[in-house]
Amino acid sequence: MPPTAALSIRDLKFRYPPGADDAPAESGEGVGGWIVDIPAFDLARGEQALLTAGSGAGKSTLLSLIAGLLDPDPSHGAGTIEVAGTNLLALHGAARDLFRGRSIGMIFQTFNLLHGFSALENVMAALMFSAIPPREHRARALALLERLGIARPNADPDRLSVGQQQRVAVARAVACGPALVLADEPTASLDPENSANAMDLIQSVCRESGAALLCVSHDPSMAERFTRRVGLRELSAAPAAVGG
Amino acid sequence: MAMTDFQIVVRSLTARRFSTVTTIITVAVAVALMLTLLGMKDAARRAFDRGSGNMHLVVSRDASPLVAILNSVFYANPPRAPLSYAQFRQLRDELPVEWAIPTQQGDSFRGLPVTATEPEFFTRLRPDPDREWRFAVGRVFRADFEVVVGAGAARQTGLRVGDQIYVTHGTGTVAALAESAGARVGEGAAIAHIHKEFPFTIVGILEPTGGPHDRVLFVNLHSSWIMHAHDRRLASDPSVKTTGAADVTDADRLITAVLLRLLTRPGQDVTAVEPVVFDQLRRAGGFTVAKPAQEIQRLFAIVGGIHQIFVGMAGVVLLSSGIAIMLALHNSMEQRRRQIAVLRVLGASRGRVFGLMVTESAVIGLLGALAGVGVAVVGQQVVASIMRGQLGLVIEPTVVPAILLGVVAATVALAAVAGLVPGVMAYRTSVLRSLKPLG
Incomplete structure (x- = not known):
């Protein structure tokens, strides 16, 4: 296991129990009924990778596992998901939630900004769970928003353009200085021009902050942005070959 | 300065302003009714006692x-x-x-x-x-x-x-x-x-x-x-x-x-x-x-039974206002599931979102109780005016601090209890389902 890995997965298997509430309607199944079956996968600190797969292949389930929002199949035995050297699966309850807040940033297709909160408050809400001293939260959030081109930090995000909402979402994802950023179809709601701008932003911000980026996308134009492209099927079928 | 859980509660309340205000009004009316009935009984008793002066x-x-x-x-x-x-x-x-x-x-x-x-x-x-x-x-x-x-x-x-x-x-x-x-x-x-x-x-x-x-x-x-x-x-x-x-x-x-x-x-x-x-x-x-003192006591023994019924009814109204809080929060759960899921992603534990929901409910109860105290003061003046005009009894409406604090505390506690059901719903909210589309 590389000592500098932002993300290191070993022997991870997952399938939804019958009738599980969390199961996405389109979730498919792989060999042996496993939706996720990854012998090994590593992502170095600051590295950026694109994860591709067909619809319903389990990409989002994998991201949820990495974020600690799902637990692997307990009958399978011990697998590990290490983020910045900490095995997420060894953490439980509030400790895992707090670790996620501090170490993993998430960017969604629909941004998922908090309704009723200003752009600034959306970023500060993420900082609530960080180890950064509270007195620094406001200044840090303002600086981040300014750097990302948000001129009206106190505006309701509903009053911002789609591109600006995306910027607020990115600012929120990197506010705590995470080791890993998970981006789930981050450009699916955007037109080609805004899509390109958004990806430029996400990749540059992650690069500047030193966060590794694992991006899931259906967009074919994404491939050329990443030197490392990983197919989910490839991860499962040829474990020895992944990670490169 | 940093965001706090209380600010999140306030944002949540203001985001659903109409629902919040109507629920607070419901609680305020119930609290005012309770305080008026409790306060007027003591005030009326004092007025009757005072009326007989020093005669035996x-x-x-x-x-x-x-x-x-x-x-x-x-x-x-x-x-x-x-x-x-x-x-x-x-x-x-x-x-x-x-x-x-x-x-x-x-x-x-x-x-x-x-x-x-x-x-x-x-x-x-x-x-x-x-x-x-x-x-x-x-x-x-x-x-x-x-x-x-x-x-x-x-x-x-x-x-x-x-x-x-x-x-x-x-x-x-x-x-x-x-x-x-x-x-x-x-x-x-x-x-x-x-x-x-x-x-x-x-x-x-x-x-x-x-x-x-x-x-x-x-x-x-x-x-x-x-x-x-x-x-x-x-x-x-x-x-x-x-x-x-x-x-x-x-x-x-x-x-x-x-x-x-x-x-x-x-x-x-x-x-x-x-x-x-x-x-x-x-x-x-x-x-x-x-004997004036004895007869006034007898009068209040008669009226006291009726008063107990009224206070009981006010208690039921107060309980109903607690149910109103629960329903208001319950009905808003569909809207706020995504917000809860986002907070979970950002690092909030299940216990914390449960606490946020119970706190929000308690805050509604507190605001309703405080508004109810204001309404009660006005209500008692109205009742006192009627008593003065109809019976010649000069009532000095006063809210006994212990009663006031008791009713306010009971209302907040009731509201917090009413927040348990939506709190459990928040606790059990599925992050994956609530953040669709995720895959």
Whole structure:
């Protein structure tokens, strides 16, 4: 296991129990009924990778596992998901939630900004769970928003353009200085021009902050942005070959 | 400065402003109702206790002791059966009394009771155990056809010292009709009419006492006897024009009650002779003897049962407001699941989002309770105004701090309990489902 890995997965298997509430309607199944079956996968600190797969292949389930929002199949035995050297699966309850807040940033297709909160408050809400001293939260959030081109930090995000909402979402994802950023179809709601701008932003911000980026996308134009492209099927079928 | 859980709660409340405000109003009404009922009971009790002043007994010929107190102390109605002045003298002279004061009711002015009495009413009787009569302006009546006006009556009628009035024989609706028509209304002994032959002059206006006397006009007994002697003489001789002191006979010298204060040890209010005198009067027959304190206690024992029912109903309303909070939060869960899921992704634990929901519910309860305190203060003033106008009871609405804090604390606790169900829903919210589309 590389000592500098932002993300290191070993022997991870997952399938939804019958009738599980969390199961996405389109979730498919792989060999042996496993939706996720990854012998090994590593992502170095600051590295950026694109994860591709067909619809319903389990990409989002994998991201949820990495974020600690799902637990692997307990009958399978011990697998590990290490983020910045900490095995997420060894953490439980509030400790895992707090670790996620501090170490993993998430960017969604629909941004998922908090309704009723200003752009600034959306970023500060993420900082609530960080180890950064509270007195620094406001200044840090303002600086981040300014750097990302948000001129009206106190505006309701509903009053911002789609591109600006995306910027607020990115600012929120990197506010705590995470080791890993998970981006789930981050450009699916955007037109080609805004899509390109958004990806430029996400990749540059992650690069500047030193966060590794694992991006899931259906967009074919994404491939050329990443030197490392990983197919989910490839991860499962040829474990020895992944990670490169 | 950093975001806090409380700011998240406030944002959540303001994001659903209409729902939040209507729920707070629901809680406020329930709290106000509860506080008003609890507060008014104590205030009414204090007002009744104050009304009997420093008297020990009331003697009349009313149907029951309670009616005697309501009629002769709180001026509810004029007693129907009179006592003679000779009987009063006998009571005063033979009983171990510190003082005895005769009163006579039956006349009115613009719907307000007119009580005929003697100057000792203002020098010996205290309107409140802790204070004496005080005149805002003027003095006690010294001659016939002079009037002292209670503070409330003066405010209601606008009467001033020097004004002249005519009192009306009779009370209530019939007397009001006689006043407005300027004619005799009714039949037989109940005929109401204005004593136009006898103008009265206002010589004094009292300061407020906080008791029933505030809505009364006081004249001296002799004036009243002259008016009623005139009525008697007119009945047998319609040509009679005037009646004077010389025309008053023993048959005219009637009163309706005697207020008694028995002998006490100096500086004390309790009297050892009260049981003896009480039994003596009851055995004598022909009298209704009432102890004000005892009858007021009896009255509140009757009213207390009804009050308990009202308080119980207010409790049910308060409980309903708790359910309203729960429903408001429950109904908003579909909207806020995504927000809860986002907070979870950002690092909030299940316990923390549960706590946020319970806190939000408790905050609604607290805001509703505080608004309810404000509404209760206004509500009590309204009820006090009605009590003052209808019963002559001057209620001083006060919210006992312990009761206030108790009701507010109970409301917040109830609201927090009401937040448990939405709290559990928040706790169990699926992050993956709530953040669709995720894959």
